[in-house]
Structure formats: C-alpha cells, structure tokens
Amino acid sequence: MLSCKDISHLASDHIDNKLPFLTKMKIKMHLFMCHHCRAFIKQLRTTIKTIKHIKPTPAKQSVIDLQVQTLLKTRQQIKPDNIDR
Amino acid sequence: MSEQNLIKRLLDGDEKAYQQVVTDYHASMLYVARAIVGTAIADEVVQEAWVSVIKALPKFEGRSSLKTWILRIVSNNAKSRLRKESRHFSAGDAADLEVIGMPENRFSDDGHWAVPPQRWNIESPDELLTSQELQSCMQQAIDKLPPVQQAILSLRDMNDMNMTEICKILDISESNSRVLLHRARTKVFQAIEKFQGN
Numbered sequence: 001m002l003s004c005k006d007i008s009h010l011a012s013d014h015i016d017n018k019l020p021f022l023t024k025m026k027i028k029m030h031l032f033m034c035h036h037c038r039a040f041i042k043q044l045r046t047t048i049k050t051i052k053h054i055k056p057t058p059a060k061q062s063v064i065d066l067q068v069q070t071l072l073k074t075r076q077q078i079k080p081d082n083i084d085r
Numbered sequence: 086m087s088e089q090n091l092i093k094r095l096l097d098g099d100e101k102a103y104q105q106v107v108t109d110y111h112a113s114m115l116y117v118a119r120a121i122v123g124t125a126i127a128d129e130v131v132q133e134a135w136v137s138v139i140k141a142l143p144k145f146e147g148r149s150s151l152k153t154w155i156l157r158i159v160s161n162n163a164k165s166r167l168r169k170e171s172r173h174f175s176a177g178d179a180a181d182l183e184v185i186g187m188p189e190n191r192f193s194d195d196g197h198w199a200v201p202p203q204r205w206n207i208e209s210p211d212e213l214l215t216s217q218e219l220q221s222c223m224q225q226a227i228d229k230l231p232p233v234q235q236a237i238l239s240l241r242d243m244n245d246m247n248m249t250e251i252c253k254i255l256d257i258s259e260s261n262s263r264v265l266l267h268r269a270r271t272k273v274f275q276a277i278e279k280f281q282g283n
C-alpha cells in the first residue's frame with residue numbers, strides 16, 4: 001500500500017503518465033480513499049498547466065539590442081568567404 | 086513567420102529576424118548554459134554560442150527545430166568550455182542533494198499528510214493567470230530554483246520540449262531529470278499554495 005508521501009513523490013510521473021501499470025493501479029487505489037492526495041494531484045496538475053503559460057524572465061532590451069548588433073557585426077566579418085554555406 | 090522564412094531572413098542578415106531569435110531564445114540558452122557551466126560564465130558561453138550559431142546556420146538541415154538545434158550548440162559550447170578548464174560537472178550530481186518533492190515536515194512518520202494541501206480559492210490555470218501578483222510570485226519561485234531544475238522546468242513545461250532531447254542537451258539521465266523536474270514543480274506548487282493561503 002502506498003503512503004501519502006509515496007504519492008507525493010510519484011505525482012509528476014503519474015501526471016505525465018510515466019509509471020508502470022501496477023504502480024498506476026496502486027496510485028488509483030490510494031487516490032480513491034485519500035482526499036488529501038486527490039487534492040494534491042489536482043493542484044499539482046493545475047500548477048503544471050499554469051507553468052506552461054509563464055514566460056521566462058526576459059533579457060533586458062538593452063542586452064538584446066547589444067547582442068543583435070554584435071551578431072550582425074560578426075556576420076559581416078565572417079561573410080562572404082568564411083561563412084559555412 | 087515560418088521557421089524556414091526566419092532562417093532565410095537570418096541568412097540575409099535581416100535585423101528584425103535577429104531581434105526575434107535573440108528575444109525568443111536568449112533566456113532558454115542562458116538556462117541551459119547556467120545548468121552546465123554555472124552562473125558565473127554562462128553569459129560568456131551564450132555569447133560564444135550565438136557566434137557559433139551564426140557561423141553554422143547555413144548548414145542547418147532542419148532535422149530538429151531551430152530552437153533545439155541552437156540549444157544543442159549552447160550545450161556543446163558549454164561542455165567544451167568545461168573541458169578546456171578541466172572542470173567536471175554532471176547535472177545528475179545535483180539530484181541527490183534534496184528531498185524528492187514536498188518537504189519532509191509535511192508528512193508524519195507513518196507517511197500520511199501531517200500538513201495536508203489546503204483548498205485553493207483559485208482553482209483553474211486561467212483564473213490563476215489573471216493575477217499578475219501570482220504570476221510574479223511563480224516567476225520568483227522559478228528564478229530561485231537551482232540552475233539545472235530551472236533549465237529542465239523551462240525546457241519541459243514552458244517550452245514543451247521532449248524529455249529525451251532535454252536529457253541529451255543537459256547530459257543527464259532520464260531518471261534524474263524526472264526527479265529534478267518534480268522537485269522544480271513542487272517548489273512552484275508551494276509558491277502558489279503560499280500565495281493562496283495569504
């Protein structure tokens with residue numbers, strides 16, 4: 001019988017469908033009886049769905065501009081003879 | 086803009102196309118570099134990787150997405166930088182240092198919840214995303230993650246990248262990557278839980 005702690009460890013693999021059949025069945029049995037773990041799995045699922053919409057902290061525009069200018073300069077320096085076409 | 090069109094414009098030296106790829110990919114490149122070489126020289130590795138990308142772009146065959154290809158270049162540059170400095174780092178090493186997911190003190194000795202998850206007032210992702218404050222709270226939780234967890238969470242959950250590809254890029258086993266992904270997710274979960282409790 002899996003404990004709540006076991007369920008919390010296996011939660012991501014359960015949500016991502018990465019567990020063997022027998023473990024999946026053991027989790028389903030536990031979830032049938034334990035409302036705390038049902039709530040945990042549901043909330044972790046919501047967390048993952050929400051993370052999908054979070055954008056990484058973007059680089060500052062000044063950093064992007066500087067990088068772009070450096071790359072354009074690099075491109076000019078390696079063109080036309082040294083560019084790997 | 087289709088990827089093929091974007092590549093053509095990059096090859097033609099179109100500044101707007103350069104703006105777009107740097108804006109879209111720079112953050113993920115930094116995540117990968119930090120995970121492999123650490124924070125101190127990650128910026129430098131990304132700079133070098135961009136130059137490698139520009140040089141190699143005409144040879145890009147489109148067997149993977151442009152983003153995956155660019156991240157592989159970052160990974161190769163980062164690993165070669167480690168070799169040059171005779172340093173060794175395996176992202177997998179980081180897997181054994183922490184608990185697997187939720188903190189130990191949330192459970193009693195018999196493995197049952199001692200501090201069970203509380204009911205959330207806001208329950209759907211759409212509703213959660215309407216709160217600017219919560220989004221910034223989640224972003225902070227992600228920014229505080231160790232570099233390897235940050236990279237895995239960003240590539241898998243934010244960019245929907247295939248786990249096998251992530252393991253190749255970060256040079257990490259699939260089992261370790263799954264443990265690290267779960268740790269990262271539970272930390273963001275706890276940030277949301279704390280926010281909901283306030």
